[in-house]
Amino acid sequence: MGGLGGLVSSTLPILVLIPVNNRFGLIWALTASLAVAVAIFTWRLARRENLQPAISGLFGVAIGAAFALFTGDAKAYFLYGIWMSLLFAVVFLTSVVVRWPMVGVAWRGLNGHDMTWRLIPGARRAYSGATIAWSLVFLARFLVQWNLYEADATNALAVARIAMGWPLTGVAALLTVWAVRHASKAMAAAETTGKPDASGPGMPT
Numbered sequence: 001m002g003g004l005g006g007l008v009s010s011t012l013p014i015l016v017l018i019p020v021n022n023r024f025g026l027i028w029a030l031t032a033s034l035a036v037a038v039a040i041f042t043w044r045l046a047r048r049e050n051l052q053p054a055i056s057g058l059f060g061v062a063i064g065a066a067f068a069l070f071t072g073d074a075k076a077y078f079l080y081g082i083w084m085s086l087l088f089a090v091v092f093l094t095s096v097v098v099r100w101p102m103v104g105v106a107w108r109g110l111n112g113h114d115m116t117w118r119l120i121p122g123a124r125r126a127y128s129g130a131t132i133a134w135s136l137v138f139l140a141r142f143l144v145q146w147n148l149y150e151a152d153a154t155n156a157l158a159v160a161r162i163a164m165g166w167p168l169t170g171v172a173a174l175l176t177v178w179a180v181r182h183a184s185k186a187m188a189a190a191e192t193t194g195k196p197d198a199s200g201p202g203m204p205t
Contacts (some may be wrong), residue, residue, distance in 0.1 A: 011162055018158045020075060021074045029074060029124030030065040037061040048146050075154040082149060085141040092135035099124065101131035104183065122186030130172070130179035137168045164188055 013033040021029035028170040041054040064077040095102040104117055104127030117123040141164045 003006035009037070009040050009053045010060060012040065012167065013057070013061045014158050017074065018155055022155075023106055026068060026072065026074050030068055030077075031118050033061050034065055035078075075152065075157060078145060078157050081161065082142055082145045085138045085145070086169055089135045089142060092131050092138065094156060096128045096131050096135075101127040103130040103134065103179060105125045107176070107180055117183060117187055120183075120186050120190045122189070123183035126179040126182035126186065130176045133175045134189060137172050138163075140164065140168065 013036045016036050017029050017033045019143050020032045035053075037058040042053070044051055044054045053056065060080065063080045067079045068074055068077040070076070092102045095105070099118065099154050104124070105115070107127070108115060108117060112150055117127070144164060145157055
């Protein structure tokens with residue numbers, strides 16, 4: 001979903017935004033952030049690397065810059081990310097409730113597999129656990145960053161955006177790896193026994 005390149009693409013514009021804003025003002029800060037995002041996109045294009053992280057980063061910076069320019073306040077740059085965190089938290093939690101955990105849907109879908117894993121309780125539980133972990137990450141980001149936004153703590157908001165990006169993403173990614181492995185074992189066991197799950201209840205109606 002972007003990996004290290006995605007994290008860099010989303011972090012560097014923020015590292016530029018705050019010091020430039022403090023020293024030269026909002027317009028220069030937004031210009032510098034957009035320039036960095038464009039440079040990252042151009043660099044990845046020239047190296048023929050995956051453009052998805054760069055495109056996502058450029059899109060996010062452009063929206064953040066538009067919010068800040070419209071309000072005339074640098075802290076509005078973070079509004080898009082704050083509300084997207086809340087949206088993702090709600091979507092991920094809802095996906096668990098309706099028994100379509102988003103981690104399973106995304107992982108299996110991106111790798112071109114079908115959705116028969118939903119019929120295997122062990123696999124579904126594993127993907128649900130990872131999905132809940134991601135929803136908590138998104139919810140934590142929203143709560144912390146929204147409070148800082150309300151407090152007009154723009155510098156602290158930038159620090160929180162970065163600090164809650166890399167570390168929390170790493171923890172959630174580890175849980176995702178565990179979920180994928182556990183789900184794969186549950187599916188292999190189901191195929192061996194000919195049942196939905198050797199360790200769980202039968203196939204749901």
